[in-house]
Amino acid sequence: MPTLPMWRVDHIEPSPEMLALRANGPIHRVRFPSGHEGWWVTGYDEAKAVLSDAAFRPAGMPPAAFTPDSVILGSPGWLVSHEGGEHARLRTIVAPAFSNRRVKLLAQQIEAIA
Incomplete structure (x- = not known):
């Protein structure tokens, strides 16, 4: 299982690892730096479907324990949460x-x- 983040060299283009995953499909199970597992969605239609589904909204997500050194996008306190x-x-x-x-x-x- 791939671990995120996959650091980019120039911060504009996706990393080679991200490009390889994307080439193999729009949805992948990944591990975050915190150790939590989740999904990485790269396809437009798939991302639109996920973002439109209430089950994937913060209120529908189970709480998780985060530490300052393992904060990920979508953790409590972030605008998108x-x-x-x-x-x-x-x-x-x-x-x-x-x-x-x-x-x-x-x-x-x-x-x-x-």
Whole structure:
């Protein structure tokens, strides 16, 4: 069973391991750095189906114990772990940091550093 994350060299293109998995199908059972097992979905139609199914939403997931060194996307406290009003409230808080103006400014600063 593959273990995530599969580190990318340039952070833009998927790692060779990710490309190999994707070439063998859109859904794979994986192990996260925390040791928990889960599913890695790469196909558009498959991802859309999973994201549309209430069984895969945070409220439908069993709680898991996370430690600071093993936090994974979707763990308690992350924006994507919330639904409805709580998600909207948190999104309103962080939205200004992702405005077009702010992202363009950050891009300019990153290009200046690079």
